[in-house]
Amino acid sequence: MALPRLLILLIGFCGLSSGRSRAGPVPLVIWHGMGDSCCNPESMGYIKKLVEKKIPGIYVLSLKIGRTVIEDMENSFFLNVNDQVAFVCDKLAKDPQLQGGYNAMGFSQGGQFLRAVVQRCPSPPMINLISVGGQHQGVYGFPRCPGESSHLCDWIRKMLDIGAYAKPIQQRLVQAQYWHDPLNEEEYRKNSVFLADINQERCINKTYKTNLMSLKKFVMVRFLKDSMVDPPASEWFGYYRSGQAKETIPLNETALYKEDRLGLKEMDQGGKLVFLGAAGDHLQFSKEWFCENILPFLQ
Template structure:
């Protein structure tokens, strides 16, 4: 399958357009002790798009004067950054970010992190794999913590076309070449082929402890002061939307979902999430709107307090 064709399919899957931010009146405040903030953009976006991540960075800096905001660029240029969101091995991306953060003197005493869409689970991998410098609060804004399965936003009566595309993608999603070179395949989570997913998923199955329990991952994630997950209640881009709260489809079928608390991952506490939940470290936020659609007013009221 051509790179262009696969990009088009995966753009349909998660929506490659930049997020919409409706600018309202800013909330002013100042705190010289505010931790630096690291941002990781979503698929099809870049570190510095003035209509998305550039706007987010500027808004946060206006709202919290003096805060250092690092919007991650994966590559040497903005165009490389955008392309790598489709084609660069996620494990390599995480390793690259870990190295960058470790070399930044501004982060040595700790930082907060906010990931948008796929950037949400990528930053969780950073927290699990790279505890130095220490991540304090992780905010996942529409992040697919349990991966995705399906093609949303099917036009009109064309759902059968989307079903066909999904089958084609699924047929190749766990091949070595697709796993290695297509980012979205690395968090494609097929509940109908659970064994195949667990065996061949290079990224998601690893960070979600699907094969073995890596005690280091578990220990490192629990070092977070807070893990905040934002779900968009009318999300038509991410399927299933429950993945944004770490829920997913029940294994063996593709209709019924289960919450994080109902999952084996939680009941066996394979990642430490049950312990974090009991300690009050997990926050689940919901907001009206489609994927990554929110107002500045909501952002300031709900997310900015975690950054102060």
């Protein structure tokens, strides 16, 4: 999930890249969150320009899922995530600028969507994945919504209340596709059309594990005062302990980690997982924090 306008405090300063390789900077692919779009000048458009300014010569692709910006925003609510991922995989495969490899940065739900890209589509190769507030174990709540999309969010709440795992809702409502009910894990594993698949909840797809482990770094940003994501632990791959919705456990206590279904345990032991904390609410961070904590993984 994501706010329609990424709240970036225009404070702080970060210097330019200390230099680029002979082949030039590694390209960057950005995927926005719920209710946002590729080119909003106060969110993804701002991030794109900031990265281009601080890393001269970098190619930045901010993904537009649809023919127009409005369609892009609407698809963040209503286009099946599997279809979105397939669309992005095809787009990346055809982009000549990306064939030597690229870094990826996903904001809110764009974080887990880009993880699906690296798991399902290893060519061109993703080098580093940066998830900014992504919900990798899903969500079990819909506490508040982007202001400009409040009417949509009210409708989504009603649909989730009716039944997140009902087939028509699973097929059409993006947020239902990463809804993870800790009180009914069996129904989640059986009927989730997206998250249960990429988290290997039903069966083990060895290529998913191999492809994710090919990353150089998997960076996860958690917002320490997050009032939008329920539970915030999902941003670091933690979640509610199964059978209840009060106590959360960290990644290393989850079955997914202990069974190493995605290779996260091996990646963790190899220093490939990076856990970053940002002090603010969901997707609220300063320019200074971004430059100090995120830019090093893009250079």
